[in-house]
Amino acid sequence: MAKSKEVTVEERLRALYDLQLIDSRIDEIRNVRGELPLEVRDLEDEVAGLHTRLEKLDTSLEALDEEIKSKKNLIEEAKSLIKKYSAQLKNVSNNREYNSLTKEVEFQELEIQLAEKHINEFKAQIEQKKEVISQTKERSKERQAHLKHKKSELDAILAETEKEELALIKKSEEYKTLIEERLVKAYVRIRSNVKNGLAVVPVERGASGGSFFTIPPQIIMEIASRKKIITDEHSGRILVDEALATEQKEKMEKLFAKF
Numbered sequence: 001m002a003k004s005k006e007v008t009v010e011e012r013l014r015a016l017y018d019l020q021l022i023d024s025r026i027d028e029i030r031n032v033r034g035e036l037p038l039e040v041r042d043l044e045d046e047v048a049g050l051h052t053r054l055e056k057l058d059t060s061l062e063a064l065d066e067e068i069k070s071k072k073n074l075i076e077e078a079k080s081l082i083k084k085y086s087a088q089l090k091n092v093s094n095n096r097e098y099n100s101l102t103k104e105v106e107f108q109e110l111e112i113q114l115a116e117k118h119i120n121e122f123k124a125q126i127e128q129k130k131e132v133i134s135q136t137k138e139r140s141k142e143r144q145a146h147l148k149h150k151k152s153e154l155d156a157i158l159a160e161t162e163k164e165e166l167a168l169i170k171k172s173e174e175y176k177t178l179i180e181e182r183l184v185k186a187y188v189r190i191r192s193n194v195k196n197g198l199a200v201v202p203v204e205r206g207a208s209g210g211s212f213f214t215i216p217p218q219i220i221m222e223i224a225s226r227k228k229i230i231t232d233e234h235s236g237r238i239l240v241d242e243a244l245a246t247e248q249k250e251k252m253e254k255l256f257a258k259f
Helices: 009-089 095-176 181-193 217-225 242-256
Strands: 200-204 238-240
Touching (some): 009 095, 009 200, 095 242, 200 242
Parallel strands (some): 200 238
């Protein structure tokens, strides 16, 4: 629709509030969608982290198995040497040779004891790691299920809201053509500087929407007369009366229901 020079202040206020309702609906859609992708990404990172942890634990188990094999080989070598030295003890010709072989046997026996001690320690570590692996796998399974659910939820929201969002963006641009450029620029500026993107708010219980600052009765009457654009002196928001806001909300709810 082309802009008309005969547009009244009330019509401008209605168009501005309609524009605010449309843009707020777009904000709602983006806020809902904006949280879910972050949640999905966090879950993906957590699942990847758990997968990496499992890989490291598996590598650690393999290393412990190799250590146990190495110690078992050492024990076998020590037993072989004990057997060899024990056989040599039967044919010693002097005390010096006897003492030397006896010390070698004792040393190999200590090597066996130490190796067995290490093997037991490695086995205990393996059991601990297996318990951690079991817990990690359970946690990974639970987080993957949660991730699948959240991805499904996100896909559903995207499928459900993408069409509505595009329709609302188009409608927002249409409504901007009904308002003079100066007011649109003011609206965009206020919207970018205030909480929740609310640039146009109704007067509720004697104060501007979302504010605790009371508006003087005379100003409230001027707002209700819809004869000029009035802004809140504290927040800079454009103010509309509650009756107008209610009427436009009902109108826009019907519009939103079509998307």
